[in-house]
């Protein structure tokens with residue numbers, strides 16, 4: 074009996090360490106799995122597998138274009154702030170225009186801030202295949218402006234109180250999108266739909282020093298911005314932004330908040346992230362990828378085990394039992410209507426560690 078268990082354990086370890094075998098174990102046909110692995114190797118990206126035909130590697134010029142759009146949005150927002158006569162009015166303008174909302178595409182109510190300048194834990198893989206830049210050429214000036222407003226609003230002390238009713242409204246409004254998603258899949262709509270808020274379909278939990286460094290790179294005068302908003306941005310604690318979300322999640326215990334983060338790589342943010350993850354209504358996925366040294370990945374796995382977090386593997390063979398993202402799997406299998414997150418809900422409830430192929 075004991076030897077059978079040992080053999081099976083060995084077998085499962087063998088399967089997990091081989092990307093093709095892992096993909097096959099998740100229901101991907103062997104020829105497709107082999108193609109996924111070969112493609113990633115050919116490109117030399119730090120990943121075990123990718124979805125052939127769906128990967129758009131991000132070039133330096135694409136990043137430059139993205140940053141110039143974000144810079145433009147900062148200029149526009151700061152000009153608007155300057156046109157308002159008082160600190161109170163500027164703050165109110167930001168808070169009123171901050172948007173937490175769902176769209177037909179996102180289905181779930183979602184919060185977004187500019188990628189990379191809010192991603193202190195970004196890796197080389199993020200630079201090559203940032204998920205938030207996938208629809209890069211479609212980043213409209215309006216979307217760039219929305220993300221900049223969201224980011225600046227999150228610096229304000231009154232952000233949590235102001236956002237609570239907005240999030241409540243947005244999440245309740247998203248219910249109609251979720252019901253429609255069920256109907257489109259031909260599934261019965263549950264009588265009671267879960268209230269779910271997704272954080273950061275673009276961006277991450279930023280640290281204040283990382284943000285300030287980026288603002289300077291973008292040519293934003295941090296002192297002038299501080300004066301306009303009546304706060305000394307440089308004096309805010311490093312984990313300010315994570316703590317804003319802890320306050321919000323505590324005030325909305327009936328809403329499930331979930332997100333993925335690489336900010337666990339920033340030691341100053343870890344205690345606040347643990348606190349966020351320990352709330353009864355949150356799920357925190359620690360994202361890992363092969364651009365990280367193995368000891369760091371191990372650290373994430375240990376953190377997750379210890380504090381009830383989950384692991385999201387990006388393009389890599391998992392080191393813990395993990396499922397292939399349902400939506401991505403169905404896309405690979407060319408299912409006509411892949412199951413969206415709002416219906417799958419594995420991540421919202423942290424039911425499993427998850428693997429995402431690069432796409």
Ligand code: SF4
Nearest residue numbers: 398399400414417420
């Ligand atoms: S596993 Fe499910 S909930 Fe998680 S990202 Fe994939 S489809 Fe969405």
